[in-house]
Amino acid sequence: MLGLEKKDFNLLLIVAALVVLAPVLLNPFPEGSAMAQFNAGYPDLMQRFVIFGIFAIGFNILFGLTGYLSFGHAAFLGVGSYAGMWMLKLLSINVIPAIIFSMLIAGLVSLAIGYISLRRSGIYFSILTLAFAQMAFSLAASVLTPITGGETGLQTNLNDPRILPGFLGGGSSADGNIPKPSLFGIEMTATYEISVGNWLWTLNWGYAICAVVMLIAFYISIRIFRSPFGLMLRAIKSNQHRLSYTGLNTRPYMLACFVISGMYAGLAGGLMAAMDPQVGAERMQWTASGEVVLMTILGGVGTLIGPVLGAGLIKYFENIFSKINKATLEMWFSFAPDWLEGILVSIVYPFIGKGWHLTLGLMFMAVIIFLPGGLVEGGKRIGDWVRGKRGKAANDGAEVKTPAE
Amino acid sequence: MGILEVKNVGKRFGGLQALSEVNLSVKENTVHAIIGPNGAGKSTLLNCLVGKLIPDTGSVMFDGNSVLGRSPHEINQLGISRVFQTPEIFGDLTVLENVSIACFAKRDGAYSLNAFGAVNKENDIREAAEHILDDVNMLEKSGMQASSLSRGDKRRLEMAMCLSQKPRLLLLDEPTAGMARADTNNTIDLLKTIRDRRNITMCIIEHDMHVVFSLAERITVLAQGTPLVEETPDNIKGHPKVREAYLGEAQV
Numbered sequence: 002m003l004g005l006e007k008k009d010f011n012l013l014l015i016v017a018a019l020v021v022l023a024p025v026l027l028n029p030f031p032e033g034s035a036m037a038q039f040n041a042g043y044p045d046l047m048q049r050f051v052i053f054g055i056f057a058i059g060f061n062i063l064f065g066l067t068g069y070l071s072f073g074h075a076a077f078l079g080v081g082s083y084a085g086m087w088m089l090k091l092l093s094i095n096v097i098p099a100i101i102f103s104m105l106i107a108g109l110v111s112l113a114i115g116y117i118s119l120r121r122s123g124i125y126f127s128i129l130t131l132a133f134a135q136m137a138f139s140l141a142a143s144v145l146t147p148i149t150g151g152e153t154g155l156q157t158n159l160n161d162p163r164i165l166p167g168f169l170g171g172g173s174s175a176d177g178n179i180p181k182p183s184l185f186g187i188e189m190t191a192t193y194e195i196s197v198g199n200w201l202w203t204l205n206w207g208y209a210i211c212a213v214v215m216l217i218a219f220y221i222s223i224r225i226f227r228s229p230f231g232l233m234l235r236a237i238k239s240n241q242h243r244l245s246y247t248g249l250n251t252r253p254y255m256l257a258c259f260v261i262s263g264m265y266a267g268l269a270g271g272l273m274a275a276m277d278p279q280v281g282a283e284r285m286q287w288t289a290s291g292e293v294v295l296m297t298i299l300g301g302v303g304t305l306i307g308p309v310l311g312a313g314l315i316k317y318f319e320n321i322f323s324k325i326n327k328a329t330l331e332m333w334f335s336f337a338p339d340w341l342e343g344i345l346v347s348i349v350y351p352f353i354g355k356g357w358h359l360t361l362g363l364m365f366m367a368v369i370i371f372l373p374g375g376l377v378e379g380g381k382r383i384g385d386w387v388r389g390k391r392g393k394a395a396n397d398g399a400e401v402k403t404p405a406e
Numbered sequence: 407m408g409i410l411e412v413k414n415v416g417k418r419f420g421g422l423q424a425l426s427e428v429n430l431s432v433k434e435n436t437v438h439a440i441i442g443p444n445g446a447g448k449s450t451l452l453n454c455l456v457g458k459l460i461p462d463t464g465s466v467m468f469d470g471n472s473v474l475g476r477s478p479h480e481i482n483q484l485g486i487s488r489v490f491q492t493p494e495i496f497g498d499l500t501v502l503e504n505v506s507i508a509c510f511a512k513r514d515g516a517y518s519l520n521a522f523g524a525v526n527k528e529n530d531i532r533e534a535a536e537h538i539l540d541d542v543n544m545l546e547k548s549g550m551q552a553s554s555l556s557r558g559d560k561r562r563l564e565m566a567m568c569l570s571q572k573p574r575l576l577l578l579d580e581p582t583a584g585m586a587r588a589d590t591n592n593t594i595d596l597l598k599t600i601r602d603r604r605n606i607t608m609c610i611i612e613h614d615m616h617v618v619f620s621l622a623e624r625i626t627v628l629a630q631g632t633p634l635v636e637e638t639p640d641n642i643k644g645h646p647k648v649r650e651a652y653l654g655e656a657q658v
């Protein structure tokens with residue numbers, strides 16, 4: 002189906018189902034209950050899940066397949082966002098040109114950066130990409146202020162030109178407010194709420210669009226993984242010398258891979274601008290480049306679904322785990338006598354709220370040490386364990402039978 | 407004129423003159439062996455042929471083209487494949503994938519950015535790869551990860567990769583080292599069959615004289631970076647200079 006093997010097609014179906022059901026799955030707790038603060042099914046966060054999923058899928062095409070670790074991917078994310086913002090300002094408030102141009106411009110920038118960085122491999126490649134990204138960040142925050150808005154960043158304004166005709170999203174809005182990014186008139190912020198009993202589910206146009214784009218991006222990444230091109234990329238990771246002595250020129254492969262990966266980042270950046278039309282230079286900071294590395298490793302480098310899982314987990318921590326405060330803890334431990342409650346709260350407190358980075362760091366270390374294949378390997382091991390148990394149970398049954406015969 | 411013409415090649419590593427004034431001419435569709443004690447410069451010479459090293463002096467011509475100044479993949483695309491002394495394979499990939507990559511390189515050239523095809527649907531590549539694996543008796547191992555193979559199997563896999571490219575010149579650096587006796591004999595038989603088809607030139611470095619005398623039609627003896635003699639196998643046996651070079655190391 003769709004040119005995929007059965008196994009891969011099933012994986013695509015599972016991801017599609019999860020993405021479609023996310024508004025329900027992420028809101029498992031009834032409104033107003035004590036656990037409601039763990040609900041993650043609000044538009045803003047769901048959009049971030051899939052956008053960072055796209056970012057990580059693209060990063061994994063480079064890092065997972067070729068083993069080249071880029072420490073500068075946030076630069077392409079930022080370039081994508083700026084390009085998208087300019088399209089929203091100059092062309093039209095329609096998100097489609099913004100998204101397309103963010104990919105194209107990020108592709109061009111990654112072509113230039115890749116052309117130079119790929120002269121080196123290993124740690125030197127990583128350092129070169131980091132240097133380029135830091136350069137881009139500094140330029141965006143200072144010299145390039147006319148283009149990037151410097152430290153205040155870039156937003157949509159009332160008097161932006163928007164030269165395309167009105168039905169394509171050009172011109173100014175009817176009500177005299179700053180127009181919101183939209184798709185042929187449907188605003189990205191448009192939201193419908195469904196409540197069933199005490200549960201509240203939010204359906205949002207922006208999320209729907211990000212989700213469709215993410216599924217396409219995921220599908221393309223599966224195709225790349227299974228293609229002859231993908232095989233050569235894995236060969237580069239395994240033994241680049243052998244590939245040269247087998248008559249293959251590794252440079253065009255690496256450069257194409259780098260550009261594809263950069264375009265994924267640009268796409269993610271463009272979607273961010275389309276969902277929330279403002280961007281500042283901090284989007285390009287090295288911490289953002291580091292984050293996508295963490296996402297990919299946490300989920301499972303070189304696996305298809307790992308980066309998406311990693312992105313989801315980190316964004317969940319950043320947005321939900323970080324909101325647990327002392328009062329919540331006191332409520333949880335209120336069953337204990339006062340003196341014990343105090344101790345429990347002060348033990349757990351450093352790991353929650355602003356301390357979520359500590360928990361994430363510990364989790365990251367545990368994954369690296371015990372599950373080098375990331376969450377995907379964890380899932381596989383659990384699967385094998387369950388299957389093993391079932392197999393054993395069947396064997397035990399057989400053993401019981403034999404003496405009876 | 408041979409298909410491979412090495413003229414006056416010299417290579418220096420710091421204070422060590424690894425090769426000096428090497429002249430070698432290999433006739434098309436023959437098997438030419440290069441023998442010599444450890445450290446004689448045999449592998450260094452091959453490195454100069456495949457673009458791994460650039461010699462300080464001299465020239466290397468393959469079928470009328472200069473090899474020097476070309477990068478390894480260009481030299482391979484001219485028709486030179488090499489089996490390395492320590493196996494160079496794609497350890498993370500399966501045996502079948504290893505050979506498939508060589509088949510892709512043969513079919514599609516130095517690069518083809520086919521990101522939307524599917525490796526599984528390339529039936530002609532798979533058939534070609536399986537055919538070669540059958541030739542080297544490794545078909546039943548085609549699903550194994552290459553790094554888990556034994557040393558002898560790794561070398562046979564590398565040979566299969568090179569053969570699947572149908573090279574015009576095949577360079578073999580100690581192809582039977584680390585192989586069990588039975589596998590060595592299989593390899594000799596395989597290389598003999600290929601030789602007798604008379605459509606490939608082979609240059610073989612080997613310490614095992616049984617292998618050398620079973621296959622070679624010309625033998626060059628290299629010692630301390632210079633060729634001592636070039637002769638037919640019959641004339642090499644008992645050649646005084648050869649005895650001297652080996653100092654009784656091998657039973658020539």
Ligand SMILES: Nc1ncnc2c1ncn2[C@@H]1O[C@H](COP(=O)(O)OP(=O)(O)OP(=O)(O)O)[C@@H](O)[C@H]1O
Nearest residue numbers: 419422424442443444445446447448449450451491
């Ligand atoms: N890249 C290098 N840098 C420095 N010295 C080198 C290099 N490659 C080879 N040598 C030296 O050159 C000499 C010839 O080495 P070479 O590997 O060609 O020998 P060989 O004839 O293949 O020996 P063996 O039979 O042990 O494989 C050796 O003394 C070796 O240490």
Ligand SMILES: [Mg+2]
Nearest residue numbers: 448449450491
């Ligand atoms: Mg050697």
